[in-house]
Amino acid sequence: MGGLLAWSFAAAQAIPPDASPNNAVRPSEAVHGQVISRRRPDAQADAAELLERGHAAWRAGDRFAALAAFGQARRLRPDDAEIAQAQADVLVELGAPSGAAHSIGGRADAGVRSRLAAQRLRWAKELRPLSPDPRRRFDDIDPALANLDALLAEARAAAAPDAGLLTRLQRDRAVALRQRERWQDAIDQVAALRTAGNAVPAYVLQAEADALLALRRPVDARRVYDEALQRLSPAERADEEGPWRSLMTSRAYAEEESEDFDATFATVDALVAEAGPPWRGASALQTPRENDAWLSAQAFDAAMHGYAGMPAAAWERIGPLERGAPALAWLRAQAAGVAAQQGWPRLAEDGIDTAASMAPEDFGIRVQQVASDTRRHRLLRAGERLAPLLEQGSDLPQVQLARRELDAETGPSVRIELGGRDTSSQALRGPGNGWNAGLQVESSTIGGTWRLVGLADGLSESLQEGHAERQRLGGGVQGRWPDWKLAVLAWSQSGSLATTGGSVAAQWEPTDHWTFLADAAKHSPDTPLRADFHGISADSVAGGFRYAWNGATELGLRAQYMDFTDGNRREQVTIDGSFSVYARPHLNITLRPRLEWQRNSLAATPYFNPIEGWLPSIEAEAEHILWRAYERSFVHRLRLNAGAYQQRGFGTHAVGSAAYEQGWRHDPWTDITWGLEWASRVYDGQRERTLRAYLVLQRKFGR
Numbered sequence: 001m002g003g004l005l006a007w008s009f010a011a012a013q014a015i016p017p018d019a020s021p022n023n024a025v026r027p028s029e030a031v032h033g034q035v036i037s038r039r040r041p042d043a044q045a046d047a048a049e050l051l052e053r054g055h056a057a058w059r060a061g062d063r064f065a066a067l068a069a070f071g072q073a074r075r076l077r078p079d080d081a082e083i084a085q086a087q088a089d090v091l092v093e094l095g096a097p098s099g100a101a102h103s104i105g106g107r108a109d110a111g112v113r114s115r116l117a118a119q120r121l122r123w124a125k126e127l128r129p130l131s132p133d134p135r136r137r138f139d140d141i142d143p144a145l146a147n148l149d150a151l152l153a154e155a156r157a158a159a160a161p162d163a164g165l166l167t168r169l170q171r172d173r174a175v176a177l178r179q180r181e182r183w184q185d186a187i188d189q190v191a192a193l194r195t196a197g198n199a200v201p202a203y204v205l206q207a208e209a210d211a212l213l214a215l216r217r218p219v220d221a222r223r224v225y226d227e228a229l230q231r232l233s234p235a236e237r238a239d240e241e242g243p244w245r246s247l248m249t250s251r252a253y254a255e256e257e258s259e260d261f262d263a264t265f266a267t268v269d270a271l272v273a274e275a276g277p278p279w280r281g282a283s284a285l286q287t288p289r290e291n292d293a294w295l296s297a298q299a300f301d302a303a304m305h306g307y308a309g310m311p312a313a314a315w316e317r318i319g320p321l322e323r324g325a326p327a328l329a330w331l332r333a334q335a336a337g338v339a340a341q342q343g344w345p346r347l348a349e350d351g352i353d354t355a356a357s358m359a360p361e362d363f364g365i366r367v368q369q370v371a372s373d374t375r376r377h378r379l380l381r382a383g384e385r386l387a388p389l390l391e392q393g394s395d396l397p398q399v400q401l402a403r404r405e406l407d408a409e410t411g412p413s414v415r416i417e418l419g420g421r422d423t424s425s426q427a428l429r430g431p432g433n434g435w436n437a438g439l440q441v442e443s444s445t446i447g448g449t450w451r452l453v454g455l456a457d458g459l460s461e462s463l464q465e466g467h468a469e470r471q472r473l474g475g476g477v478q479g480r481w482p483d484w485k486l487a488v489l490a491w492s493q494s495g496s497l498a499t500t501g502g503s504v505a506a507q508w509e510p511t512d513h514w515t516f517l518a519d520a521a522k523h524s525p526d527t528p529l530r531a532d533f534h535g536i537s538a539d540s541v542a543g544g545f546r547y548a549w550n551g552a553t554e555l556g557l558r559a560q561y562m563d564f565t566d567g568n569r570r571e572q573v574t575i576d577g578s579f580s581v582y583a584r585p586h587l588n589i590t591l592r593p594r595l596e597w598q599r600n601s602l603a604a605t606p607y608f609n610p611i612e613g614w615l616p617s618i619e620a621e622a623e624h625i626l627w628r629a630y631e632r633s634f635v636h637r638l639r640l641n642a643g644a645y646q647q648r649g650f651g652t653h654a655v656g657s658a659a660y661e662q663g664w665r666h667d668p669w670t671d672i673t674w675g676l677e678w679a680s681r682v683y684d685g686q687r688e689r690t691l692r693a694y695l696v697l698q699r700k701f702g703r
Contacts, residue, residue, distance in 0.1 A: 047076040051083055058090060066090050118172045121148070121179075132361040134393035138180055145176040167193070171204045178207035186211040202228040202236070206247055213250070216630060218257035225251035240293065245271065252304060259628055261308050261585040268304050272297045295321065299334060308585040311341035312550065322351075329358035333365050336372070343551025344512040345375045363393065370402045374409050376482045379448035382406050407702035408669055410448070414701075415440045419694035427686035429530065429608040434461035442478065451478045453489065461529050465606075468533035469495035472525070476502075483509050497532040499523050517558070518543040524562065530607040531564065538564040544574075552580035552590070568602040568609060585625075592619040594643075608683050610647045615655070617643025636662045637675075650685035661694075669700040 054069030070087040077083055091097070097118070121144040152169045155161060170193055177186035190208040193200055200208075205228035212221035229247050236242045248271050255264040275297035279288035302317035315338050322335040336351030349372045355365050367389060373382035386399075386406060393399050417438040423431070438457035445451055454475040461468045474491025490502040501523030508516045524540035531538065544558030555577040562570040575595045582589035596615040603611050619641040627634045639659040646652040661675025673696045680689050 047073040047080065047083065050076070051086065054086060054090075058086075063090050063094055067094070118168070121145075121172055121176050132363055134363055134396060141176060141179045145173070145180055148173045148176055167196075167198045170198075171201065174204050175207045178211050181214070183211040183214045187215075202231040202243055202247070205231065206243065206250065209254070210250060213254050213257065216257075218254045222251060222254040222258055222260075225254055245274070245293070248274075249300065252300070256304060256307050257630070259586070264304055264308065268297075268301050272301055295325070295331075299331060302338065303334065306338050306341055309588075310583055310585065311338060312552065312580075312583065314338045315342055327358070329355040329362060329365065332358070333362075333368055336368065340372070340375060341551070343548060345372070346512045348372055349376055363389070364398065367398045367402050371405060374402070374406050377409070377480045378482060379406070379410055379445060383410075383448075404668060404702070408700045410445045411701045412444050413442045414697075414699050416697045417694070418696075419692060421690055421692045423688055423690045425686075425688055427608075427681075427683035427688040428464070429606070430681065430683040430686070430688040431529070431690075432462045432464070434459065434529075436460070449479050449481065451480075452476075453478050453487070455489065455491065458495075459529055463530060463533060465533065468529045470497070470529055470532055471495050472501075474502075493523065495532065496529070497535060497537060499537060501525075513548055515546045515548070515556075516543075517545065526560075526562065527564075528607040531566075531605075534606045536564055536566045536605075536607070538562045538568075538570075552578070552583065554578050564602075564605075566602065566605060568600055568605055570598065570600045570609075572596065572598040586628075587625075588623045590621045590623075592621065593617075594619070610650075610684075612648040614646045615643055617641055617655070631665065631667045633665045634662070635665075636660070639677075645682050647682070647684070650682075653682040653685070653687070655679075655681050669702070671698045672696070 050069045050073035054066045054073065057063075057069060058066035067087065067090045070083060070090060073083045074080070074087055121141075148169060152166070152173065155165050155169060170189060174186050174189040174193070177189055186207055190200060190204060193204070205224050209221045209224035209228065212218075212224060225247055229244070229251070232242075232244060232247075237244045248267055252264050252267040252271070255261075255267060275293040276291055278291055278294045280291045281288040298317060298321055302314045302321070305311075305317065306314035318331075318335045318338050322331050325331055332351050332355040336348045336355065339345075339351060340348035352365065352368045352372045356362070356369055359365055366385065370382050370386045370389065373379070373385065383406065386402060389399050390403065415438070417436070419437075420435045421431070422433055436457070436459045439455065441454040443452040452475065456473050457471070459470045471494045472491045473494075474489060476487065476489035478487045479485070485507040487505045488502075491500065493499050493501060501521065503519060503521035503524070505519035506517070510516075518541075520539075520541045522539050523537045526540060527536075527538040540560055540562045542558060542560035544556060546554055546556035548554035556575070558574045560570075560572050562568075562572075564570065573596075577593050579591050579593075580588065581591055594615075594617050596617075597613070598610060599612045600609045602609060619639055621637060621639045623635060623637045625633060625635050637660070639657070639661075641657040643655050644652055645655045657677060657679035659675055659677035661673055663671065663673040665671050673694075675694060677692045677694070678690070679692070680687060682688070
């Protein structure tokens with residue numbers, strides 16, 4: 001608006017006063033119904049009359065008529081300082097400080113220059129930088145901020161400081177500091193305004209709230225966003241290009257980051273309703289045009305569901321949008337992120353690579369490519385793509401996140417597991433009281449593919465025949481490629497049975513849905529400890545597949561064959577699935593049906609060895625987030641399992657278990673889980689009840 005007024009002002013000065021054909025009255029010559037007289041020989045008197053008429057129009061509130069009168073007076077007396085100042089004052093009120101500064105030239109006072117500084121700040125805020133390099137994102141803000149600081153110093157040094165001018169400059173400085181991402185400085189500037197007793201308008205409150213949100217203070221940010229919304233005038237609320245939509249969008253982020261998802265979705269619904277239909281037209285005869293606000297609101301709705309941990313709901317929203325507008329790179333990139341949440345890394349990779357081909361200079365899309373390569377285990381390429389991003393924007397949160405994820409994927413890790421078990425009504429061939437401990441250490445990646453693996457574990461049981469133990473110490477190598485995973489391990493075993501063993505395991509994922517697995521082991525760790533106690537070991541081979549519709553719904557089959565040294569041959573098949581039945585931001589309920597079948601060639605063995613057994617069961621797990629703040633979270637889970645075990649020769653018996661556990665995540669690299677599990681099982685018709693406690697620590701380390 002200011003630029004248009006400035007252009008109109010300059011153009012008006014270039015039009016001669018008698019250029020209208022046939023001496024017709026021009027619109028700019030009419031002030032409140034009066035015709036401004038044409039040039040008379042006495043130009044000084046004519047200019048004075050025009051000046052007075054302009055002041056009259058201005059006092060009546062008709063700024064445009066006043067501007068027309070002052071403009072004509074200025075053409076008659078171009079060097080008159082009073083007319084120039086009057087013209088500048090009207091232009092300032094009309095939001096055209098650049099025109100005002102042009103009008104009075106070098107005589108511009110601090111008030112006009114402050115308005116001009118505010119206008120340049122708005123341009124720097126609203127206009128995207130021409131360069132995609134994040135290092136240059138402050139090229140326009142820095143001069144604007146320096147100009148404001150200089151004006152503030154000048155205003156404070158004045159003999160009689162103008163309180164209104166100082167307040168206006170401090171308000172603009174708060175906005176500039178927010179744009180410069182000097183978060184705490186922006187908050188301090190607004191605090192200084194409040195301390196001085198100055199009212200803080202909505203646009204300054206928004207700058208303060210943005211800074212609070214950037215400093216991870218979402219509850220405080222939400223309060224300030226609400227205050228800013230309350231201070232909007234009805235006209236500002238009704239303005240489609242006004243601050244209401246921006247404030248509501250920012251408030252939704254604050255609500256989401258403060259874990260109030262009911263409020264988040266209510267705000268999103270309000271934005272979607274305000275945006276209107278996807279097409280707009282003024283009348284039945286007008287060709288409909290796209291409603292960009294509708295698309296932005298729909299995409300934002302999808303993003304909020306993704307942030308809330310509801311990828312299925314997010315995909316339902318973003319999928320149709322992407323198919324309807326396949327040429328929008330930012331929409332493809334957002335859909336790729338949701339696909340990754342859904343457990344479809346290949347679809348996500350295709351989507352983000354397509355988006356990058358459309359917008360190769362888009363910095364955010366380039367960051368997403370690094371995340372995609374990390375998921376697909378293209379670690380060397382991820383590192384190559386990350387290097388220039390770190391050079392350009394190492395201070396940006398999305399770049400820091402991509403770096404952390406890549407570090408966690410390439411760095412070393414450790415897993416520690418501890419457990420103890422107490423049994424009652426012990427069955428003759430069931431497991432007894434005992435404990436277990438395990439340690440697995442993985443090195444950093446070698447060549448982006450290989451890792452060295454070390455393991456040490458122990459198992460102990462108190463049996464009726466005596467005390468059984470097993471300790472293993474060993475290691476090996478693990479290789480990972482985009483679609484393949486291979487692990488080769490070897491170990492030395494001591495305890496009840498001294499022997500050596502090893503295993504090979506392979507996994508192939510040709511698509512986002514299918515996974516095929518195979519493994520073989522010499523002296524398999526699946527061998528019952530009671531068999532070790534009696535000097536019996538077993539080798540095993542196994543294979544299977546899983547089909548995943550998405551990350552929350554899958555079905556699988558696994559078959560295993562074990563060859564015991566006592567001549568027994570064991571065959572077992574397991575079919576299981578995982579189905580999410582309820583998914584909300586803080587609560588997920590999952591059902592896991594399972595069917596196990598086992599057959600053995602020998603009956604009289606010292607370890608539990610049914611001739612044939614069937615165990616259909618179903619488990620329900622409820623996971624509830626008790627507390628979460630960004631990466632940190634505290635959750636608890638309840639698992640209930642019920643089934644019926646049928647053993648040939650011993651009938652059918654109800655079995656089940658109940659487990660309660662808690663989990664603490666300190667950061668994306670550290671997880672601790674602890675819990676209790678009670679189980680009731682049947683062995684050869686004899687029921688055994690077990691209470692088990694366990695602790696699991698997983699820690700990843702950056703390189």
